[in-house]
Amino acid sequence: MALDPTLGIPVVYIVDDEDVVRDSFAWLLRSRRLLSEGFTSAESFEAHLDTMRLPWPTAPVCLLLDVRMPGMSGLVLFERLAERGLLAALPVIFLTGHGDVPTAVAAVKGGAFDFVEKPFSNNALVDRIVLALEASGTELQRRRAQQTAGRTLAALTEREREVMRLVIDGRPNKLIADVLGISVRTVEVHRARVFEKMNVRSAVELANLLRDPGS
Amino acid sequence: MPPNAPNPPTQPPRRRMRRALLWGMLIGLLLVAQSLLVWLTVSYESARAQEEADGVAAEAAVEIRRDLLRHMQALQALMWREPMPSDWRDHANELMRSQRELLHVERRDADLRVTGSLSTPYGQRLFSQMSRDDLDIDTELACLTARRAARPSFSRTYFVPLPGGQGAEVLDLCVPLQQDGRDAGFLVGTFALAQLLDGVQTPRLARQYELSFVESDGTRLARAGMSRGTGVYVAERLVDLPGVLLQLRADAASGRPSLIPNLATALVLGLSLALFTVVLLLVRDVRRRAAAEHALAESLAFRQAMEDSLVTGLRARDLTGAITYVNPAFCAMVGASAVELMAGRVTQIHSQHRPPYWPPEFADAYQHRQHTLLAGGGRPGGPLEAREGFETVFMRKNGERFPVMIYEAPLVDGQGRHTGWMSAVLDISAQRRMEELSRQQQDRLQATARLATVGEMASLLSHELNQPLAAISSYTAGSLNLIDEPQGTAADTLPMLRQALERVAEQAERAGRIIKSVHDFVRRREQQRETLGVDLLIEAVMPLVRLQARKSGTRIELDMGDKPPRVVCDRTMLEQVLLNLTRNGIQAMETGMPLAARVLTLRVRQTHPRWVSFSVIDAGPGIAASVALRLFTPFFTTRSEGMGLGLSLCRTVVEQHGGALDFGPGPDGRGTEFRFTLPAPRATSPHAAPSLPARAGTSAGTSAGSSEEPSAEPSVESGDTAGTTPV
Numbered sequence: 001m002a003l004d005p006t007l008g009i010p011v012v013y014i015v016d017d018e019d020v021v022r023d024s025f026a027w028l029l030r031s032r033r034l035l036s037e038g039f040t041s042a043e044s045f046e047a048h049l050d051t052m053r054l055p056w057p058t059a060p061v062c063l064l065l066d067v068r069m070p071g072m073s074g075l076v077l078f079e080r081l082a083e084r085g086l087l088a089a090l091p092v093i094f095l096t097g098h099g100d101v102p103t104a105v106a107a108v109k110g111g112a113f114d115f116v117e118k119p120f121s122n123n124a125l126v127d128r129i130v131l132a133l134e135a136s137g138t139e140l141q142r143r144r145a146q147q148t149a150g151r152t153l154a155a156l157t158e159r160e161r162e163v164m165r166l167v168i169d170g171r172p173n174k175l176i177a178d179v180l181g182i183s184v185r186t187v188e189v190h191r192a193r194v195f196e197k198m199n200v201r202s203a204v205e206l207a208n209l210l211r212d213p214g215s
Numbered sequence: 216m217p218p219n220a221p222n223p224p225t226q227p228p229r230r231r232m233r234r235a236l237l238w239g240m241l242i243g244l245l246l247v248a249q250s251l252l253v254w255l256t257v258s259y260e261s262a263r264a265q266e267e268a269d270g271v272a273a274e275a276a277v278e279i280r281r282d283l284l285r286h287m288q289a290l291q292a293l294m295w296r297e298p299m300p301s302d303w304r305d306h307a308n309e310l311m312r313s314q315r316e317l318l319h320v321e322r323r324d325a326d327l328r329v330t331g332s333l334s335t336p337y338g339q340r341l342f343s344q345m346s347r348d349d350l351d352i353d354t355e356l357a358c359l360t361a362r363r364a365a366r367p368s369f370s371r372t373y374f375v376p377l378p379g380g381q382g383a384e385v386l387d388l389c390v391p392l393q394q395d396g397r398d399a400g401f402l403v404g405t406f407a408l409a410q411l412l413d414g415v416q417t418p419r420l421a422r423q424y425e426l427s428f429v430e431s432d433g434t435r436l437a438r439a440g441m442s443r444g445t446g447v448y449v450a451e452r453l454v455d456l457p458g459v460l461l462q463l464r465a466d467a468a469s470g471r472p473s474l475i476p477n478l479a480t481a482l483v484l485g486l487s488l489a490l491f492t493v494v495l496l497l498v499r500d501v502r503r504r505a506a507a508e509h510a511l512a513e514s515l516a517f518r519q520a521m522e523d524s525l526v527t528g529l530r531a532r533d534l535t536g537a538i539t540y541v542n543p544a545f546c547a548m549v550g551a552s553a554v555e556l557m558a559g560r561v562t563q564i565h566s567q568h569r570p571p572y573w574p575p576e577f578a579d580a581y582q583h584r585q586h587t588l589l590a591g592g593g594r595p596g597g598p599l600e601a602r603e604g605f606e607t608v609f610m611r612k613n614g615e616r617f618p619v620m621i622y623e624a625p626l627v628d629g630q631g632r633h634t635g636w637m638s639a640v641l642d643i644s645a646q647r648r649m650e651e652l653s654r655q656q657q658d659r660l661q662a663t664a665r666l667a668t669v670g671e672m673a674s675l676l677s678h679e680l681n682q683p684l685a686a687i688s689s690y691t692a693g694s695l696n697l698i699d700e701p702q703g704t705a706a707d708t709l710p711m712l713r714q715a716l717e718r719v720a721e722q723a724e725r726a727g728r729i730i731k732s733v734h735d736f737v738r739r740r741e742q743q744r745e746t747l748g749v750d751l752l753i754e755a756v757m758p759l760v761r762l763q764a765r766k767s768g769t770r771i772e773l774d775m776g777d778k779p780p781r782v783v784c785d786r787t788m789l790e791q792v793l794l795n796l797t798r799n800g801i802q803a804m805e806t807g808m809p810l811a812a813r814v815l816t817l818r819v820r821q822t823h824p825r826w827v828s829f830s831v832i833d834a835g836p837g838i839a840a841s842v843a844l845r846l847f848t849p850f851f852t853t854r855s856e857g858m859g860l861g862l863s864l865c866r867t868v869v870e871q872h873g874g875a876l877d878f879g880p881g882p883d884g885r886g887t888e889f890r891f892t893l894p895a896p897r898a899t900s901p902h903a904a905p906s907l908p909a910r911a912g913t914s915a916g917t918s919a920g921s922s923e924e925p926s927a928e929p930s931v932e933s934g935d936t937a938g939t940t941p942v
Binding site for chain 1: 678681683684686687688689690692693694697711714715
């Protein structure tokens with residue numbers, strides 16, 4: 001259990017229409033020292049989501065989602081979260097009764113973190129939840145690094161940015177010099193400056209940093 | 216064609232009248248034609264006769280004239296020479312000898328005085344009765360005419376009386392004589408008219424005609440001929456002589472043409488005409504008959520095709536019960552040829568006739584029924600019953616029994632005599648199969664419905680119980696987490712544990728409530744108990760049990776004792792129990808048992824004043840010890856399609872009634888016996904509950920067959936037989 005405390009206090013959202021299930025599970029999570037928040041329906045959770053300030057989440061989160069509920073079903077809510085691009089930061093674990101297994105499997109293929117069949121083995125589920133929270137935390141960290149990279153990118157000169165683009169494309173220095181019409185030596189200087197400013201040691205690291213978020 | 220067309224009473228008179236009219240017209244026409252024919256023939260004949268008479272008259276006239284002229288020349292020749300010969304007498308004599316009609320010749324002078332006369336040597340002398348002078352006028356007139364004309368001239372005829380009252384009509388010829396240019400007197404010859412006629416008469420003519428000279432007023436002067444004329448065919452001719460005109464009449468001897476020969480001819484003609492007509496009619500009739508025969512053959516072929524295409528078997532029997540006709544469908548049904556079926560008619564006509572399609576085991580009953588039917592004859596009771604049809608069992612040639620529906624109707628011949636029976640036989644085995652199938656379907660449907668209910672209840676129950684149990688599990692797991700926390704007891708641990716335990720208790724209670732509600736549901740059914748006769752209970756499930764038994768060929772034996780006991784129970788639940796147990800028993804015998812040994816016994820006994828004991832005993836292989844241990848465990852089953860709820864439910868139901876369900880080997884050591892007890896009603900009101908009449912109870916001890924409606928009609932029993940024997 002290696003949750004980075006710098007990322008904030010993790011929260012587990014439970015969306016289930018059964019009070020008993022919500023209550024008992026919240027209590028179980030509390031016994032594992034995990035914070036949880038219960039919602040009686042998909043609609044109420046979505047409403048809560050809308051009140052959040054973006055970009056959200058600011059701490060590792062995960063969602064326990066019952067498939068079958070009165071009103072909006074868990075699957076519909078899941079689809080909406082996917083549309084918002086929240087699935088990476090908000091991993092979804094489906095709770096299914098018997099008979100819903102095929103739909104749950106389909107949901108996992110569509111990007112859900114996992115599913116558990118009711119009645120579930122309690123601590124095993126909590127272990128899955130912790131994994132989901134870690135995944136959420138990793139995503140959060142990646143986003144923060146990206147933000148930092150964006151800021152340093154602004155500090156680069158025009159020439160340095162040109163050199164960096166070609167470096168990320170994997171061109172050797174000699175070629176870069178030919179393309180930009182400058183000497184190889186100058187390219188090497190620029191390259192070193194870029195690495196220094198971006199706080200990376202290699203071209204691969206640079207590329208990773210500048211990868212499109214979410215991909 | 217039977218005379219039941221809608222308007223025959225009005226048609227025949229009109230048709231008959233028309234036919235009579237036709238015939239009348241035909242006969243009338245025939246008569247007219249006949250009369251016309253006869254008339255034509257007769258008129259033709261008379262015309263011919265008249266013509267002939269004319270001919271005869273003309274010929275005779277010419278002949279007579281020629282004769283007279285010849286005589287005239289002969290007389291002239293007497294006095295021809297110059298001077299007057301004196302020997303004229305000799306010549307005249309000779310002449311008279313040769314000419315019989317010349318009676319008299321005389322010589323006269325210029326003053327008409329007779330100078331010499333000579334008579335014929337034949338016959339009597341003329342002028343013996345009357346003198347010549349008295350009869351001279353006509354002669355003188357003729358002579359005067361002759362002198363004036365200077366040529367011979369005939370006188371008018373006149374009558375000369377002869378002796379004996381007779382007379383002769385004669386005619387004079389006066390020939391003027393001239394000597395040296397002056398009158399030298401006359402030569403007069405007298406001719407007899409009768410002889411003149413005789414001269415021209417031939418024998419044939421003499422037979423057929425009467426020739427006569429007549430005067431203009433019709434007076435006959437002289438006649439000749441053997442027969443008298445009849446005056447029918449009369450022809451007259453004038454003989455033109457110098458000086459006189461004689462009228463000659465020919466009168467045919469034959470009379471009017473007689474009708475009779477003509478009538479005969481006409482009759483023959485008419486008859487041949489009629490014959491021709493008859494032949495024509497016959498030909499037409501034959502043609503029409505041939506057409507009718509053709510049509511009959513066509514309709515026969517049509518009927519034959521119809522009979523052949525029928526799927527309904529047809530069978531005709533005479534009054535002895537022997538088969539006189541079967542159609543192909545019937546033959547196909549029983550698998551025997553028509554010849555085989557009708558063979559019995561020849562060999563066994565007087566003995567007890569048993570057709571090959573009677574199953575041997577029912578032959579006596581059928582024989583009896585046939586006797587009743589035949590004894591009933593054409594009485595109204597028989598056919599009425601027959602028209603409704605009855606069911607019975609026939610046997611195919613391969614020994615297979617099959618149910619048939621028979622409709623019988625009396626055969627009545629053209630004279631209205633009752634000659635036998637015609638039966639329509641329908642093979643209803645396919646129909647039976649369909650019924651069986653649909654009943655099975657129904658059965659399966661019911662079973663499925665029951666299963667669905669059980670399944671639904673189980674699903675609901677599991678869901679309801681799932682929630683509290685899952686919650687309890689969560690709380691306990693969490694509690695363990697808290698207790699196992701490595702960093703020692705936190706401040707909030709105890710209150711949390713307390714909260715968890717409270718929640719656990721809550722949820723446990725909730726689960727208990729769910730269980731109790733199920734129990735209440737079962738309890739509620741207890742209030743539906745009633746007191747009823749065991750026979751009624753069994754009667755209700757028997758059709759379903761028998762259906763199952765029929766499939767596997769199991770025989771069912773009922774044993775309810777002399778007086779079926781009464782029980783207090785929830786009827787529907789108990790029916791389920793009975794159905795379950797009997798089904799188990801029947802299924803236990805379905806494999807590996809000979810058909811004869813498949814017997815399921817259902818026995819009910821009042822073993823205790825307060826308890827009635829039920830036993831369902833099969834003859835199956837028994838229950839293995841390993842199976843016996845788990846027999847009442849819910850969801851345990853030895854069958855692939857079973858739910859495993861049957862026996863456990865049965866036990867629950869029985870126990871709810873206060874009874875007990877157990878099992879063991881059968882009474883004779885084979886098979887399995889399931890026993891359960893039910894409470895008997897308290898002996899307060901024995902007549903309060905419904906029960907079947909005693910008849911069902913008394914007949915129930917023997918076999919499955921007799922527990923159904925006992926019937927006098929043997930054919931009805933076939934249904935039972937089909938149930939207890941493998942088909």
